[in-house]
Amino acid sequence: xxxxxxxxxxxxxxxxxxxxxxxxxxxxxxxxxxxxxxxxxxxxxxxxxxxxxxxxxxxxxxxxxxxxxxxxxxxxxxxxxxxxxxxxxxxxxxxxxxxxxxxxxxxxxxxxxxxxxxxxxxxxxxxxxxxxxxxxxxxxxxxxxxxxxxxxxxxxxxxxxxxxxxxxxxxxxxxxxxxxxxxxxxxxxxxxxxxxxxxxxxxxxxxxxxxxxxxxxxxxxxxxxxxxxxxxxxxxxxxxxxxxxxxxxxxxxxxxxxxxxxxxxxxxxxxxxxxxxxxxxxxxxxxxxxxxxxxxxxxxxxxxxxxxxxxxxxxxxxxxxxxxxxxxxxxxxxxxxxxxxxxxxxxxxxxxxxxxxxxxxxxxxxxxxxxxxxxxxxxxxxxxxxxxxxxxxxxxxxxxxxxxxxxxxxxxxxxxxxxxxxxxxxxxxxxxxxxxxxxxxxxxxxxxxxxxxxxxxxxxxxxxxxxxxxxxxxxxxxxxxxxxxxxxxxxxxxxxxxxxxxxxxxxxxxxxxxxxxxxxxxxxxxxxxxxxxxxxxxxxxxxxxxxxxxxxxxxxxxxxxxxxxxxxxxxxxxxxxxxxxxxxxxxxxxxxxxxxxxxxxxxxxxxxxxxxxxxxxxxxxxxxxxxxxxxxxxxxxxxxxxxxxxxxxxxxxxxxxxxxxxxxxxxxxxxxxxxxxxx
Numbered sequence: 001x002x003x004x005x006x007x008x009x010x011x012x013x014x015x016x017x018x019x020x021x022x023x024x025x026x027x028x029x030x031x032x033x034x035x036x037x038x039x040x041x042x043x044x045x046x047x048x049x050x051x052x053x054x055x056x057x058x059x060x061x062x063x064x065x066x067x068x069x070x071x072x073x074x075x076x077x078x079x080x081x082x083x084x085x086x087x088x089x090x091x092x093x094x095x096x097x098x099x100x101x102x103x104x105x106x107x108x109x110x111x112x113x114x115x116x117x118x119x120x121x122x123x124x125x126x127x128x129x130x131x132x133x134x135x136x137x138x139x140x141x142x143x144x145x146x147x148x149x150x151x152x153x154x155x156x157x158x159x160x161x162x163x164x165x166x167x168x169x170x171x172x173x174x175x176x177x178x179x180x181x182x183x184x185x186x187x188x189x190x191x192x193x194x195x196x197x198x199x200x201x202x203x204x205x206x207x208x209x210x211x212x213x214x215x216x217x218x219x220x221x222x223x224x225x226x227x228x229x230x231x232x233x234x235x236x237x238x239x240x241x242x243x244x245x246x247x248x249x250x251x252x253x254x255x256x257x258x259x260x261x262x263x264x265x266x267x268x269x270x271x272x273x274x275x276x277x278x279x280x281x282x283x284x285x286x287x288x289x290x291x292x293x294x295x296x297x298x299x300x301x302x303x304x305x306x307x308x309x310x311x312x313x314x315x316x317x318x319x320x321x322x323x324x325x326x327x328x329x330x331x332x333x334x335x336x337x338x339x340x341x342x343x344x345x346x347x348x349x350x351x352x353x354x355x356x357x358x359x360x361x362x363x364x365x366x367x368x369x370x371x372x373x374x375x376x377x378x379x380x381x382x383x384x385x386x387x388x389x390x391x392x393x394x395x396x397x398x399x400x401x402x403x404x405x406x407x408x409x410x411x412x413x414x415x416x417x418x419x420x421x422x423x424x425x426x427x428x429x430x431x432x433x434x435x436x437x438x439x440x441x442x443x444x445x446x447x448x449x450x451x452x453x454x455x456x457x458x459x460x461x462x463x464x465x466x467x468x469x470x471x472x473x474x475x476x477x478x479x480x481x482x483x484x485x486x487x488x489x490x491x492x493x494x495x496x497x498x499x500x501x502x503x504x505x506x507x508x509x510x511x512x513x514x515x516x517x518x519x520x521x522x523x524x525x526x527x528x529x530x531x532x533x534x535x536x537x538x539x540x541x542x543x544x545x546x547x548x549x550x551x552x553x554x555x556x557x558x559x560x561x562x563x564x565x566x567x568x569x570x571x572x573x574x575x576x577x578x579x580x581x582x583x584x585x586x587x588x589x590x591x592x593x594x595x596x597x598x599x600x601x602x603x604x605x606x607x608x609x610x611x612x613x614x615x616x617x618x619x620x621x622x623x624x625x626x627x628x629x630x631x632x633x634x635x636x637x638x639x640x641x642x643x644x645x646x647x648x649x650x651x652x653x654x655x656x657x658x659x660x661x662x663x664x665x666x667x668x669x670x671x672x673x674x675x676x677x678x679x
Contacts, residue, residue, distance in 0.1 A: 179218020504623025
């Protein structure tokens, strides 16, 4: 009866979501304290019931309960236990349940840890999140029930998709969902602020850490997905502009614009309407990604082949969320006056220009992703939009954004002097130009694209160093330690994330310009040369796994006359589904990867083998890790840990405004004035 208990828990979770999405919003509108107070208990109860449902489905997988249809479709008695547990999200129904559980987890975190001065405002935030939960719970119960019974029970399961039987898939989907779903918090704060009319710095301050956390998770999730595709699919690439890959990239770009815009709204009170619109866009693009993956409108190794009727439900829900939130925005946005002025050359202008470039690039990716689907849906034929389109459109848009990334942090708020910026940046520009010429020549070949990529990467890195050096200017070397310790976590997070972008660009540029690959036929004793490396094929042996058999090749690699390593790529056959899979062998180094994949046998003794030399490919994911660590550093900012929300007072005319803060101690005055000088 455990599956029935899980199904009943889903029904109770829906009831709690309905309470959370209705009474607190009505209470906030009417000033009813009792209804407002229901928001937190309803959020807690919803999470508890969803956790019970998820654990019930996990138990069905662990115990091989093939009387549950979803378990019979996505598990097998020979499947290792770790993949039985992760098989819970290996198909559509279970992954939607995981999505809904993570949404309830974010709601619980906001209910327990969000700091906001106004209980009514927090009730609005939780109410909006409750309405979103209602949509996903209705979708789960009526179109994607993971507890549907199979009677009589199957004697054996069909097995988990072999592509998902990989350690990377243990971490990648939950990390990606944490990012996708996390943008609902920024969305809820924006809609709640619009409903209340309090679209001010306090809203941005409350929303910013949640948005940064979601962005960090999404960055890690995309990087893990790219790394998984690199080593698991056997093609040696790290990004193919697949529609599902694009579906995760679009909310990431909107989220990147959002966290920068939130910083301006919090510190300067500017971009209030723009920031709210970005919050709506980021979550809407997350829902669009859900539609693309689960609607059945596209084919991808990342997509779930599902009933298109489910896609109609998600599309209707997406339309309801977008239209409803934009209606609230249209109602409130005209009443927001632009009270903060800034000049054309200022940090605000740089951030606004960067936001615009990110959104235009996002729109270009959306066009290339959705246009072929629209053409197909209208019966106008099949159209394929591949990497040439995206590279031709995306790169020219991102190049000026990367250039502005170096200038923006060095510009002053409100007004900066172009001459002063030029003097400060001349050394960075000189170093960047030199690296664009000398580095490619040192690597063996110069091309305009390689030189341009390294120019941008060095520009970002050198401006980060220039920014840090500016903090030490005018201080004795003995005081540098104290000066560096006085900087905030947000400042170091910005430097780390921007430096991560530079590392990422180096990896993309060099692996795109200098990677080499060969497709060869090899038998015992045959050799293949790739640059300075010699690969000797020693033979193939049979190996047996828990649910597969494999042909494992042994390839000795030498550099010059010195032995380097032995690589063992595999060609697996999963018994239950009779699905062949390639397991690559990779020898990693800080500056390159040697990558070997084993193909099909071409004769009794010869096999097709693909060999790659990938210089600096690891820097791509290292750069992503640095970006995520930068976001984590910003989250750990001591000012955010110490900040307490101010109680509300009533300003003249009845408007709410923050109460005056207590007078700081004498030792806190420098930091206090530094934070409030632009208030």
